[in-house]
Amino acid sequence: MRLRPGLVADYRSDVAIFRSNVQRFWFAVLMVAVVVLGLGGTLPLIPGLVDFSLSGDLLLIAVSAAFASIGAIGLNIVTGFAGQVSLGHAFFLGVGAFTGAVLGGTEVTRQVVDLSTGQFVERTLVVGYRLDLIIWLPAAGLAAALMGLIVAPVAFRLRGLYLAFVTLGLVFIGDHVFREASILTGGVGVGRPAGVPSLLGFRFDQDGDVFGVFLQKEQKLFFLGVALLVVLGFVARNLARSRVGRALAAIRDRDIAAEMMGIPLARYKMIAFVVSSFYAGVAGALLYSAIGHLEPGTFNLLLSIEFIAMVLIGGVSTVSGSIMGAVFITFLPKMVKWLAGISLFGFDVFGFISDSPSGGFVNLPQMELLLFGGLIVLFLILEPLGLYGIWIRIRNYFKAWPFSY
Amino acid sequence: MTQFLQALVNGVSLAGIYALVALGFVIIYKSMQVLNFAQPALLLLGGYWVLYFATIWDLPFGIAILIGAALAALTGVIVERTTLRPMVGKPVFAVAILTIGLNTVITVIALDLMGVETRQMGDPWGLKFVQFAGLNIAHRQIAVIVTVVLLVSLLLAFFKFSRMGLAMRATAFDQEVALTQGVSVSTVFAMSWAIAAVLAMFGGVFLGSGIGLDRSAAVVALKALPVVVVGGLDSIAGAIVGALMVAVAETLAATYQPQYATFLGKGFSQLVPYVVMFIVLLFRPYGLFGTKEIERV
Numbered sequence: 001m002r003l004r005p006g007l008v009a010d011y012r013s014d015v016a017i018f019r020s021n022v023q024r025f026w027f028a029v030l031m032v033a034v035v036v037l038g039l040g041g042t043l044p045l046i047p048g049l050v051d052f053s054l055s056g057d058l059l060l061i062a063v064s065a066a067f068a069s070i071g072a073i074g075l076n077i078v079t080g081f082a083g084q085v086s087l088g089h090a091f092f093l094g095v096g097a098f099t100g101a102v103l104g105g106t107e108v109t110r111q112v113v114d115l116s117t118g119q120f121v122e123r124t125l126v127v128g129y130r131l132d133l134i135i136w137l138p139a140a141g142l143a144a145a146l147m148g149l150i151v152a153p154v155a156f157r158l159r160g161l162y163l164a165f166v167t168l169g170l171v172f173i174g175d176h177v178f179r180e181a182s183i184l185t186g187g188v189g190v191g192r193p194a195g196v197p198s199l200l201g202f203r204f205d206q207d208g209d210v211f212g213v214f215l216q217k218e219q220k221l222f223f224l225g226v227a228l229l230v231v232l233g234f235v236a237r238n239l240a241r242s243r244v245g246r247a248l249a250a251i252r253d254r255d256i257a258a259e260m261m262g263i264p265l266a267r268y269k270m271i272a273f274v275v276s277s278f279y280a281g282v283a284g285a286l287l288y289s290a291i292g293h294l295e296p297g298t299f300n301l302l303l304s305i306e307f308i309a310m311v312l313i314g315g316v317s318t319v320s321g322s323i324m325g326a327v328f329i330t331f332l333p334k335m336v337k338w339l340a341g342i343s344l345f346g347f348d349v350f351g352f353i354s355d356s357p358s359g360g361f362v363n364l365p366q367m368e369l370l371l372f373g374g375l376i377v378l379f380l381i382l383e384p385l386g387l388y389g390i391w392i393r394i395r396n397y398f399k400a401w402p403f404s405y
Numbered sequence: 406m407t408q409f410l411q412a413l414v415n416g417v418s419l420a421g422i423y424a425l426v427a428l429g430f431v432i433i434y435k436s437m438q439v440l441n442f443a444q445p446a447l448l449l450l451g452g453y454w455v456l457y458f459a460t461i462w463d464l465p466f467g468i469a470i471l472i473g474a475a476l477a478a479l480t481g482v483i484v485e486r487t488t489l490r491p492m493v494g495k496p497v498f499a500v501a502i503l504t505i506g507l508n509t510v511i512t513v514i515a516l517d518l519m520g521v522e523t524r525q526m527g528d529p530w531g532l533k534f535v536q537f538a539g540l541n542i543a544h545r546q547i548a549v550i551v552t553v554v555l556l557v558s559l560l561l562a563f564f565k566f567s568r569m570g571l572a573m574r575a576t577a578f579d580q581e582v583a584l585t586q587g588v589s590v591s592t593v594f595a596m597s598w599a600i601a602a603v604l605a606m607f608g609g610v611f612l613g614s615g616i617g618l619d620r621s622a623a624v625v626a627l628k629a630l631p632v633v634v635v636g637g638l639d640s641i642a643g644a645i646v647g648a649l650m651v652a653v654a655e656t657l658a659a660t661y662q663p664q665y666a667t668f669l670g671k672g673f674s675q676l677v678p679y680v681v682m683f684i685v686l687l688f689r690p691y692g693l694f695g696t697k698e699i700e701r702v
Contacts, residue, residue, distance in 0.1 A: 085498045087505075154683075158690050161440055164501060165634045166686060169679035180670035301627075305505055312502060369513045376506030380499055381491045 015241040017234070031230075037062075038222045039213070058334070059218040060290070065330035066225030067286040072310040072322040073236045074279025079308070080317030081240055082272035083252025084155060088167030089280055089307045091174035092144045094299030096281025097194070097288045099143040102184055103129050104136035104195025104289070126192040127183060133199040137285060140195075144281025145274045152270040171301050178296035191295030194288040197221065205292070221290050228286070229323070232279065237319045239275065248272055252317075309372050313379050315388025324387040329372070336367050407539045412660040416653035418546035421553040424648035425608040426629035427636065428560070429601030431644045435577040436597040439489065440501040440638075445626035446511035447602045451477040452526070452609025452618045453519050459527030466529050470610065474603045481602030482595045484511075489594070516620055523617040532615050545614045552607065557645065560600070569596060577639075624675075628655075631682035637695025646693060651678045 008014045018024045033043055042053040054062050075089045105128035114121045154166055179188050186192030197204035204220045215223075239245050247268045250258035259265050288294035306329060314325020383389050426444050433441045455473035458464045464472070488507060492500045530544040564570035569592075575583040576593045584590050605626070612622045632651045636643025659674035666673070691697050 083498070085501065154686070158686060161497060161501065161638065162634060162686065162690065162692075164440065164498075165630055165682065168630060169682055172679050173676055176670060176673070176676050305509060308502060308505065366513050366517060369509055373506040373509030373513070377488055377503055377510070380495075380503045380506070381488065384495075384499065 017237055017241070034226055035223075038219055038226065039215075040219065054222075059216075059222060061330055061334055063218055063221045063225050063290050064287060065327045066222065066229050067283050067290060068307075068310065068330050069229050069283075069323040069326035070232050070286070071280050071283030072307055072314065072326040073233060073319055074276045074283060075307045076311045076314075076317060076319070076322040077236060077239070077248075077279065078272045078276035079311055080322075081245060081252065082248040082269065084269065084272065085161075085164045086167045086273075086276070087164055087301070087304050087308070088151070088170035088174075089276075090299045090301065090303035091167075091170045092147060092277040092280035093284035093287070093303065093307075094174055094178055094296075095147050095277075096140040096144040096284035097294050097299070098178065098185055098296075099281065100136045100140035100195035100285025100289060101192055101294060102127060103131045103139050104133065104197075104285075105193045106130055106196070108186070108192060124183070126186045128193065130196065132201075133195070133197055133204075136195045137282060140285035141278040141282040144284070145278040148273040148275075148277030149270065151277075152273040153266075155273055156266045156269045168301070171299070171304055175296070175300055178299055185296040188297050189295065191293055194292055194294050195285055197224065197286075197289045199224075205289075225286065225290075228282070232282070233319050233323065236279075240317075240319070244268065244271055249317075306372065309376050313375055313386050315386035316384070318388045321386050321388030324391070328387065332371060333364070333368050336364055336371065340364065340367070408660060409657075410538075411540050412656045413653060414540055414542055414546065416656035417649065418543075418549045419656060420645075420648040420652035421549040422608050422611050422625070423629050423632045423652050424553055424645050425556070425604045425611070426626050427632040427644040427648055428557070428641065429604040430629060430633045431636075431639060431641055432573075432597045432604075433601050434633075434638050435641075436573055437489070437493075437594050438497060440497070440504065441601065442501060442504040442630075443484070443508040443511060444601065444605055444629060445623040446508045446515060447477065447481065447605040448609040448612070448626040449515040449519070449618075449620075449623055450480060450511055450609075451602060451606025452613045452622065453515050453524075455606065455610050456524050456526050456613060456618060457518075460525060466527060469527065473606055473610070477602040477606035478599035480511075481598035481600075484602075485595055485598035489598075490591075512623055519618070519620075523619040524613070525617045526610065526613040526615075528610070528614040530614055543615065545611065548614070549611045552611070556604070556607065561641075569593075573597065628675075628678045631678040634682050634692055635685045637692030639696055640692070640694035643692060643694030651681050654678075654681050 008019070013019060018027065037043060037052075037054045040053070040055075071089070071093060074092075075086065078084050078086050105126075107124060107128040107130075108126040109122045109124050111120050112123045113119070151167075151170060155163055158166060178185050182190075184192075203217075204224050205217050207214070207216050208220075209215070210220065240248075247258070247263045248271075250261065250263055251265060251268055255265060310325035310329045311322055312325070313328055314323065315321020379386055385392070426448060429447075430441055430444055433439055451473060454476045455469050458472050459466050459469035462469075484507060488503060489500070492503060528545070530548055532543065534541045534543040535547075536542075564574055572583070572588045573593050573596065575586065575588050576590055580590060583593075608626060608629075609618065609622060612618065612625055628651070629648075632647040633644060634647075635651055636645070636647030655674050655677045658677045662669055662673050685693065689695075
């Protein structure tokens with residue numbers, strides 16, 4: 001048995017998180033690699049030729065990628081596992097981000113002249129309570145989950161395609177509320193300071209020694225992100241292989257049939273929405289906490305589409321796929337920039353991509369959008385399983401090597 | 406009273422634009438059960454073709470519209486052939502998300518062609534208006550209403566009397582049976598995309614007339630989606646009734662909300678279509694005129 005990794009003999013091993021010791025080994029290798037990268041080490045991708053290390057701005061992008069992965073897993077729970085298309089992920093991210101910012105952020109005040117007395121008075125522009133991460137992070141998740149709970153009844157009253165529209169409306173309504181509630185959000189174009197990542201007094205946003213090792217703030221945040229991602233990733237994986245996950249898969253494949261088999265649709269759709277929004281809330285709060293500042297205009301339809309792209313490009317209804325997709329999409333701007341700089345034999349291959357906002361055929365942000373859209377279309381047509389599917393195919397090729405079938 | 410009537414007039418002309426975009430949506434949905442989220446992008450691109458020929462080439466506006474319509478139809482057919490055709494038989498959600506991807510791509514291309522500043526349409530109506538019983542009615546508003554009535558009657562006649570229209574109705578009724586009766590379903594698909602793209606182009610032309618076309622047109626076009634939901638995804642009459650309801654509610658909110666309900670915030674009228682959609686869906690999950698889905702397990 002041990003020599004037949006593809007062979008599944010009983011149900012227990014079919015739903016196991018790691019199907020074989022080989023998988024355990026590679027997971028350990030991956031974790032070691034991530035830790036090495038986080039400590040500033042260099043990994044030889046192709047020994048002697050291509051090295052990879054997280055230096056400079058790459059580290060901050062990696063931090064965002066880790067946090068975005070959490071959000072992508074969340075969207076994958078509702079869209080991938082339960083098959084309910086949600087265009088409203090940006091709304092839940094926003095709820096989490098602003099809850100985190102209000103509870104964990106600093107207050108912004110301004111001296112204004114009171115016209116009736118002529119005295120200077122402090123006026124609060126944006127509220128903030130400066131609580132600890134251990135309070136604001138779960139609170140951000142719970143606030144978003146609560147919103148999910150409120151939306152869920154609409155979701156199980158509506159079937160299929162109509163749900164996509166409702167969640168689309170949710171983004172617009174959320175956007176409006178975020179813009180108008182300026183005492184909480186700072187208002188459009190101004191924004192507010194995000195939640196401070198300090199866990200029981202330990203600051204993730206300041207350089208300092210940890211167990212005698214000097215770490216930059218980005219490195220600390222990176223480890224925070226990876227740790228949370230591993231925990232929440234395993235939670236999602238467990239959810240998927242448990243009773244809930246099987247019920248969700250049944251609903252995705254055919255909801256009426258699932259109902260016939262005794263699965264309460266309303267309850268399970270609600271669970272999917274609540275858990276998904278919890279992940280979104282946590283991701284939203286952390287994403288902007290790493291940047292330090294957030295603005296209400298960010299939580300629009302485009303952000304939702306970005307997360308849908310992560311899930312689709314990564315791989316629908318797989319946890320590892322969501323992570324791959326999130327990493328890919330977060331690094332996309334960097335890759336586009338790198339592509340724009342390539343020249344082959346002195347010829348500027350991607351000369352049509354220009355650095356300046358007006359020159360060239362497309363500028364960098366436009367090229368990113370083109371790639372988002374283009375990749376969604378291409379992956380859906382050519383590889384519906386996403387990067388995860390490509391990975392499975394490569395793996396199977398080498399498993400059967402040298403026999404191709 | 407004048408204020409109310411003025412809001413009503415503005416609402417009806419806005420409804421014309423929504424109806425154009427929504428009709429294209431319904432036609433595509435009826436013929437191939439695809440939610441076409443790319444409609445706003447087709448509107449931008451179509452509007453751009455017309456303004457390109459009307460202002461850069463200085464052609465008469467009618468000819469510019471003809472060329473624009475031809476190009477829009479061509480865009481629709483190309484999009485259908487290259488990206489939607491391989492997805493036939495795939496889950497509806499996958500196809501819906503694919504059109505979101507398409508929308509992103511086409512919008513970038515259209516905006517890139519258009520540039521950052523607002524572009525004049527080169528239309529003959531401009532900002533001129535007539536006064537009637539104390540109401541200001543812009544020439545373009547009259548043009549919208551006349552064009553929509555003309556286009557809708559043309560479309561209905563086309564569906565009712567032409568061979569192609571019959572084929573489209575047959576496909577909408579039952580795709581497989583239509584195939585066995587010798588209807589070329591692939592031509593029907595291409596045709597419905599062409600019609601939808603042309604309708605979206607007219608939407609773009611009227612959105613851009615007078616004030617000019619810019620990126621905000623895509624946001625307006627997106628509001629055709631709640632319109633379709635209010636009317637029901639597969640009902641042509643629903644698209645028109647939905648457009649009227651949503652647009653009139655929106656203009657009424659734009660007129661009265663700043664005075665009477667300031668707590669709802671600036672620009673609340675932009676949200677009204679979505680609010681109307683929520684309310685209608687709560688009571689009628691398939692829209693006002695939508696067919697209730699009957700499924701077999």
